[in-house]
Amino acid sequence: MASRAPRGGRIRNSALFQAVLTPRERFRKSELYGSAIRHPRPDTPRGRAMTSFHNFFLHVYPVKVPRKVLSWRSTLRLGFIATVLYLVLFVSGLYLMFFYHPAVPQAYFDMHNLSTGVAFGQFVRNIHRWSAHLMVAVVILHLLRVFYAGAYKAPRQFNWLIGVALLLATLGLSFTGYLLPWDQLAFWAITVGTNIAGYVPILGDHARQILLGGPDVGGNALLRFYVLHIYLLPALMVLLICVHIWRVRKDGFAVADRDEEVAADATAEPETEEVPVDA
Amino acid sequence: MPDERNPERYRLLGVVPREIEVRKKQEPEDTVFIWPHFLVRHAVVAGATIAVVFLLAITFNAPLKDMANPNLTPPVAKAPWYFAGLQELLSHVHPMVAGILAPGAAVLFLSALPFLDRTKGWRIRDRKMLVSVFTVLVLAGFVLTLIGALFRGPEWTWVWPWKHLYLEL
Ligand code: HEM
Numbered sequence: 001m002a003s004r005a006p007r008g009g010r011i012r013n014s015a016l017f018q019a020v021l022t023p024r025e026r027f028r029k030s031e032l033y034g035s036a037i038r039h040p041r042p043d044t045p046r047g048r049a050m051t052s053f054h055n056f057f058l059h060v061y062p063v064k065v066p067r068k069v070l071s072w073r074s075t076l077r078l079g080f081i082a083t084v085l086y087l088v089l090f091v092s093g094l095y096l097m098f099f100y101h102p103a104v105p106q107a108y109f110d111m112h113n114l115s116t117g118v119a120f121g122q123f124v125r126n127i128h129r130w131s132a133h134l135m136v137a138v139v140i141l142h143l144l145r146v147f148y149a150g151a152y153k154a155p156r157q158f159n160w161l162i163g164v165a166l167l168l169a170t171l172g173l174s175f176t177g178y179l180l181p182w183d184q185l186a187f188w189a190i191t192v193g194t195n196i197a198g199y200v201p202i203l204g205d206h207a208r209q210i211l212l213g214g215p216d217v218g219g220n221a222l223l224r225f226y227v228l229h230i231y232l233l234p235a236l237m238v239l240l241i242c243v244h245i246w247r248v249r250k251d252g253f254a255v256a257d258r259d260e261e262v263a264a265d266a267t268a269e270p271e272t273e274e275v276p277v278d279a
Numbered sequence: 280m281p282d283e284r285n286p287e288r289y290r291l292l293g294v295v296p297r298e299i300e301v302r303k304k305q306e307p308e309d310t311v312f313i314w315p316h317f318l319v320r321h322a323v324v325a326g327a328t329i330a331v332v333f334l335l336a337i338t339f340n341a342p343l344k345d346m347a348n349p350n351l352t353p354p355v356a357k358a359p360w361y362f363a364g365l366q367e368l369l370s371h372v373h374p375m376v377a378g379i380l381a382p383g384a385a386v387l388f389l390s391a392l393p394f395l396d397r398t399k400g401w402r403i404r405d406r407k408m409l410v411s412v413f414t415v416l417v418l419a420g421f422v423l424t425l426i427g428a429l430f431r432g433p434e435w436t437w438v439w440p441w442k443h444l445y446l447e448l
Contacts, residue, residue: 048312058318064310065317077324084328108346115343126336133448134332136361147392147413150401157393164389171361178359185447187347188356192366196378216349258401 060245066256074255078142079248082170083241085135089173092128093230095120100180102226104219107182132174139170151254159247162240169237176229179222190225191217342447354433355445363427364420370435388416 011017018026027033039050052063068074099118100110114121143163146152152160179190194217200207213220311317358366368377392413398406432438432445440446 042314045312048314051314058313061313061317064312067309067311070311070316070320072320072324077321080321080324081328084325085332088329088332105346111343115340122340123336126339126341127332129341129448130335130339131332133360134335140361143389144417148403148410150403150406152393153396153401154393160393161390164386167389168386174361175359181343182347183342184344184347184351184353185342187349188353189358192356193358193362196365196369196374199374199378201379217347218349254401 060249062249062252066253068255068258069253074253076141076145078138078145079244082135082138082142083245085131085138086237086241088131089128089135090234092124092131093234095124096128097230102180102223104182104222107180107222111181111183132177136170136174139167143167146254149254153254155251156247156254159244159251162244162247166237166240166244169233169240173229173233173237176225176233179217179225180229182222187217190221194221355431355435357428357431357445357447360424360428360446360448363431364424365427367423367427367431385416385420 015026037054039054040047042048042051049063052058052061096114099114099121101107111125114125146160146163175190175193179186194208194211197208197211198205203210209215211221211224212218213224357363365377365382368381371377392409396406396409398409400406403410428446429440429444430437432443438445
């Protein structure tokens with residue numbers, strides 16, 4: 001990143017000229033870049049460490065990880081995939097919200113309009129729907145992975161508990177979203193699903209009516225499910241995911257605690273030189 | 280201190296007494312920087328995930344049936360697939376059991392699991408009992424879900440999925 005030798009005099013050294021000839025380097029020298037990115041480039045050990053310290057987003061990660069964690073078998077990456085799917089849902093859901101009213105029967109017309117009258121409407125709706133189904137499956141698989149790996153054991157008991165809350169929030173999001181298209185599929189699936197709530201002890205049918213905002217699945221239920229789906233549950237989810245991942249960051253990955261070779265295929269630049277045992 | 284031949288093993292904590300450094304060398308801490316090793320892997324996984332979702336979205340359209348009509352019961356009203364197991368259970372036992380007790384017990388069992396587990400090791404052979412119980416429960420849930428989602432038709436009768444598949448996603 002050393003600045004260019006000033007061969008061509010003043011014009012060649014002018015900011016404008018440099019911006020045209022070497023825009024990348026000029027930008028890296030700018031005050032804007034310098035004030036935003038405060039670390040050296042991550043091509044030296046020092047640069048890499050500094051990058052981790054000085055970048056908010058990378059702060060989620062430790063500076064270094066045990067080599068074992070590089071193997072995809074270490075976590076199967078399922079928790080990470082769930083996080084990615086959540087982000088996909090967050091973004092695609094935002095787009096859908098611009099074209100949707102949580103009202104009867106407007107909601108249904110909006111869904112139709114989405115597939116005919118909105119740019120990429122059907123495509124974004126497809127993305128939202130399929131990633132929602134995938135997320136439920138992936139979160140369940142993640143739970144199974146964590147269980148069979150024994151990764152819920154101390155000191156990770158509480159993170160498992162947060163995981164259970166995440167599972168419930170995921171199911172809740174998926175279920176509340178299911179009603180929003182307001183078609184026959186949505187209506188009857190939610191009718192069947194919420195009939196269960198009528199058997200809640202003590203409250204009985206009151207529980208179901210509180211959930212639905214009335215005796216049956218209707219406009220109030222649609223509005224309630226909408227609010228849960230786009231406000232309460234997503235906010236809860238973001239909070240829980242942050243705490244969950246923060247805990248993973250603090251406790252380290254469970255595989256790293258294991259003494260034997262779990263990850264024989266983790267081979268990023270074989271570099272473990274044999275160090276002779278000190279005499 | 281940075282090691283010229285082996286730049287990855289960079290001591291981040293500053294200069295340490297030679298003695299400690301020597302002791303450390305006997306037990307090389309086998310770590311790598313997250314950039315590029317870990318972040319590149321995460322980027323690949325994220326890219327693959329998004330690619331799969333895009334492929335699905337291009338290939339299959341999300342369903343949209345007729346408008347909701349409380350007066351027109353469809354041949355079979357199925358809950359979403361992840362609740363199909365509970366719905367299947369519902370057809371066998373009292374709703375109180377299938378709808379409240381069973382899922383409630385499942386959530387309680389899951390929540391309490393790390394605190395109930397008093398075994399020492401993390402390997403499966405260290406906790407055979409728990410793993411067996413857990414696996415049986417998971418399999419039961421899986422089979423119920425499979426039956427409810429794929430093998431049930433009008434009036435919740437048995438329908439082979441290759442005859443007619445009553446599954447909507
Ligand atoms: C929305 C749902 C969830 C998200 C986004 C999520 C995310 C993550 C991520 C990113 C990790 C790091 C390791 C990896 O990539 O697999 C992780 C680890 C972990 N998760 Fe989850 N998770 C979710 C649900 C759950 C559930 C349902 C459980 C269990 C009941 C759980 C328990 C754990 C535990 C104990 C760890 C530490 C595992 C280890 O250190 O190897 N999580 N989670």
